[in-house]
Amino acid sequence: MRKSPQGQQQNPDGAFTPNIDFPPRPEPTNYCGISTDSLMRSVVDSTINSHAGVEVERLPEPSAWRVSSGVPGPSVSIFGGVHGNEPCGIHAVCELLGLLVSGELKLDCGSVLLCIANEQAVFHGVRATSLNMNRIFDDTRHVDTSYLFRRTEALKSLIEHSDIHLDLHSTSQPSSPFIFLEHGHRLEVADVNIPFIVTLDDADMAKDFSGTTQSYARRRGAKAYTIENGQHEDPRSREHALRISIDFLKREGLTPNGDRQHGSPRALRQFLMHKKQSEAFHFRKPFRSFERLSRGDIIGTEEGRLLTAPEDCFIVLPTMPDREPFGAYLYFLAKEEI
Numbered sequence: 572m573r574k575s576p577q578g579q580q581q582n583p584d585g586a587f588t589p590n591i592d593f594p595p596r597p598e599p600t601n602y603c604g605i606s607t608d609s610l611m612r613s614v615v616d617s618t619i620n621s622h623a624g625v626e627v628e629r630l631p632e633p634s635a636w637r638v639s640s641g642v643p644g645p646s647v648s649i650f651g652g653v654h655g656n657e658p659c660g661i662h663a664v665c666e667l668l669g670l671l672v673s674g675e676l677k678l679d680c681g682s683v684l685l686c687i688a689n690e691q692a693v694f695h696g697v698r699a700t701s702l703n704m705n706r707i708f709d710d711t712r713h714v715d716t717s718y719l720f721r722r723t724e725a726l727k728s729l730i731e732h733s734d735i736h737l738d739l740h741s742t743s744q745p746s747s748p749f750i751f752l753e754h755g756h757r758l759e760v761a762d763v764n765i766p767f768i769v770t771l772d773d774a775d776m777a778k779d780f781s782g783t784t785q786s787y788a789r790r791r792g793a794k795a796y797t798i799e800n801g802q803h804e805d806p807r808s809r810e811h812a813l814r815i816s817i818d819f820l821k822r823e824g825l826t827p828n829g830d831r832q833h834g835s836p837r838a839l840r841q842f843l844m845h846k847k848q849s850e851a852f853h854f855r856k857p858f859r860s861f862e863r864l865s866r867g868d869i870i871g872t873e874e875g876r877l878l879t880a881p882e883d884c885f886i887v888l889p890t891m892p893d894r895e896p897f898g899a900y901l902y903f904l905a906k907e908e909i
């Protein structure tokens with residue numbers, strides 16, 4: 572299964588050259604109405620191979636599995652579906668589970684924990700059923716017993732001892748794949764095979780994104796990365812999520828890495844984060860991430876006030892303003908690191 576002669580591909584973003592082949596599989600456009608716990612179980616049942624030499628463990632928390640090599644090495648956790656309308660992470664988690672339990676992707680050392688995080692939002696095909704799960708991984712222990720908080724507390728304990736944590740996401744607007752992380756950690760990912768990395772000042776990350784799974788894992792001592800793999804509906808986002816995850820396993824030595832291709836992502840540093848202050852916000856046009864702006868270019872209007880680029884830069888992560896609450900970011904502006 573899953574052998575393909577597709578070979579290397581070059582996408583319009585140029586730098587991204589995958590280094591593992593896998594064939595396209597028919598997938599639902601999203602995972603609405605699907606029990607992710609049953610989905611992961613069926614992946615294991617259909618791929619498990621007693622000769623793979625791995626221990627496969629279904630964790631007490633649903634939609635969470637650990638595959639262990641039995642050889643000392645890094646503990647890696649990979650989350651998909653923190654936002655329920657982002658199918659790429661769910662796809663990658665299920666594919667990785669199948670590849671590892673079948674032995675098709677050989678696990679030389681360490682362990683990989685694979686989890687579909689917000690099962691409820693995935694089932695309903697929405698970003699969040701109430702609060703944004705990726706803002707409540709803070710250090711206070713939630714006593715609320717509703718699904719969202721109970722699940723978040725359980726997931727916190729799953730990543731408590733991770734050495735490396737990946738959180739797989741996608742974007743509402745078209746985008747090249749990128750890693751989003753603290754500026755101080757940018758050199759950790761300088762050779763990842765991905766077109767861009769986007770960094771935020773460490774203080775801004777701590778202030779505005781302290782409740783992400785990435786920030787939580789960082790505070791527990793892990794190297795942790797939020798990976799944006801492209802637009803939600805773009806089928807390439809699923810390929811990116813899988814390939815980038817495998818690239819991390821290779822570079823950390825968990826899987827054979829003789830064929831690993833080093834990348835050299837372009838590094839952009841965020842210098843402005845525009846937060847929603849009014850319902851009367853309009854982008855001048857639908858922007859895509861990494862679109863270039865020249866100084867003075869009009870980005871949009873808010874309460875009739877013109878919003879312009881203060882200098883030559885790139886726009887990153889433009890959102891759907893009508894879907895965001897007050898205080899949420901609507902776009903970033905970033906410059907290339909010299």
Ligand SMILES: [Zn+2]
Pocket residue numbers: 653654657739740741
């Ligand atoms: Zn997301």
